[in-house]
Amino acid sequence: MNAPIITRAHGRVNLIGEHTDYNGGWVLPTTIPQFTQVTLTPNQSQTVRIQSSSDPKKKEERSFSYTLGQEKKAGSWIDYLQGITAILTLEKIPLSGFDLRIESTVPEGSGLSSSAALEMSFLKALKLAFDLKFTEAELARLGQRTENEFVGARVGIMDQMACALASSGEALFLDTKTLKFQRIPLPLEHMDLLVINSGISHRNVGGGYNERRAQCEEACRLLDIPELRSLNAQELSRLDSLPDVLKRRARHVVTENDRVFNTVKAIQSEDITTMGRLFVESHQSMRDDYEVSLPEIDQLVELCLKQEGVFGARLTGGGFGGSIVAITKKGKSLQVAAEVLPEYARLTGQKATVLV
Numbered sequence: 001m002n003a004p005i006i007t008r009a010h011g012r013v014n015l016i017g018e019h020t021d022y023n024g025g026w027v028l029p030t031t032i033p034q035f036t037q038v039t040l041t042p043n044q045s046q047t048v049r050i051q052s053s054s055d056p057k058k059k060e061e062r063s064f065s066y067t068l069g070q071e072k073k074a075g076s077w078i079d080y081l082q083g084i085t086a087i088l089t090l091e092k093i094p095l096s097g098f099d100l101r102i103e104s105t106v107p108e109g110s111g112l113s114s115s116a117a118l119e120m121s122f123l124k125a126l127k128l129a130f131d132l133k134f135t136e137a138e139l140a141r142l143g144q145r146t147e148n149e150f151v152g153a154r155v156g157i158m159d160q161m162a163c164a165l166a167s168s169g170e171a172l173f174l175d176t177k178t179l180k181f182q183r184i185p186l187p188l189e190h191m192d193l194l195v196i197n198s199g200i201s202h203r204n205v206g207g208g209y210n211e212r213r214a215q216c217e218e219a220c221r222l223l224d225i226p227e228l229r230s231l232n233a234q235e236l237s238r239l240d241s242l243p244d245v246l247k248r249r250a251r252h253v254v255t256e257n258d259r260v261f262n263t264v265k266a267i268q269s270e271d272i273t274t275m276g277r278l279f280v281e282s283h284q285s286m287r288d289d290y291e292v293s294l295p296e297i298d299q300l301v302e303l304c305l306k307q308e309g310v311f312g313a314r315l316t317g318g319g320f321g322g323s324i325v326a327i328t329k330k331g332k333s334l335q336v337a338a339e340v341l342p343e344y345a346r347l348t349g350q351k352a353t354v355l356v
């Protein structure tokens with residue numbers, strides 16, 4: 001009855017389709033090998049006792065306990081878990097106390113969705129422990145609500161859907177409005193994916209992320225459309241009426257959706273050159289129109305693009321730090337990384353790491 005329940009969720013890397021999810025748009029993530037694992041053991045009380053392996057930056061073991069139904073926003077890592085039990089309690093789902101042990105190899109704040117991997121691994125364990133009747137998409141919604149309503153990050157649905165449903169070797173082509181998705185096999189016999197963590201971590205809470213989202217909403221209000229999804233790349237001239245900043249924000253989202261469709265077509269026809277070109281265009285759009293890159297990240301992308309055998313590279317995830325994803329010739333990725341990492345360290349003083 002009280003045997004430990006062990007569940008996992010992998011981190012994700014978004015191949016293309018950035019900041020489109022909260023605009024009702026399309027995304028194309030896949031999983032990374034790194035994952036978060038939780039061990040949940042019911043403890044016959046109303047107390048939740050949580051332990052997570054050390055915060056890599058502060059190097060301190062993290063532990064916390066609270067009583068179910070008395071969750072209070074703390075402004076720290078614990079909110080990602082407390083928020084889930086708070087929302088389930090609000091939904092009148094009966095829970096009882098448990099001990100939770102968390103171990104993770106997903107780097108935190110690196111644009112690879114450690115937060116959604118944590119939420120989804122925890123929700124999967126709760127589903128098993130309390131026999132909850134939720135589909136994967138419903139679990140994803142609960143994770144998103146936790147970040148929106150409890151943590152204070154107005155994230156879209158991509159990360160949770162990817163951590164719940166994506167698998168390695170294929171991209172999850174997801175319509176974030178309808179949650180319909182298609183699994184697109186990646187031509188990994190002809191190319192490598194290279195993911196490099198810049199060593200600069202971001203925070204979604206407050207700051208630039210929520211501001212970008214508010215700017216998109218303002219653009220929609222001025223354009224009198226429900227969401228930016230409603231515009232396609234042939235209608236860009238409609239953005240001319242917007243103030244400059246809002247025009248650039250909206251242009252990123254509209255053109256990025258178009259790049260997602262074109263990337264899917266390129267993958268399906270194994271056209272790796274076109275995939276690479278779309279990655280480069282996506283990076284430029286995030287850098288210049290959406291302004292979520294950093295000079296160090298631009299440097300990392302540029303260094304990759306200078307290497308022989310690289311088809312494309314771009315910032316992945318929400319930005320303001322985080323990771324990049326590149327496409328290289330088959331078998332070339334480690335050689336590219338070996339050239340790029342020392343040069344990046346010399347130019348920026350940052351220590352990057354290879355994740356995939």
Ligand code: ADP
Pocket residue numbers: 036052053062076077078080102103104107108109110111112113114115116118202203204205317
């Ligand atoms: P990302 O999802 O891109 O990694 P976020 O800022 O969305 O970045 O989420 C990172 C935050 O999630 C961390 O600062 C921490 O609060 C929480 N978190 C992620 N993984 C863990 C973990 N294994 N244990 C405790 N907290 C975690």
Ligand code: MG
Pocket residue numbers: 113114115116159204
């Ligand atoms: Mg996150």
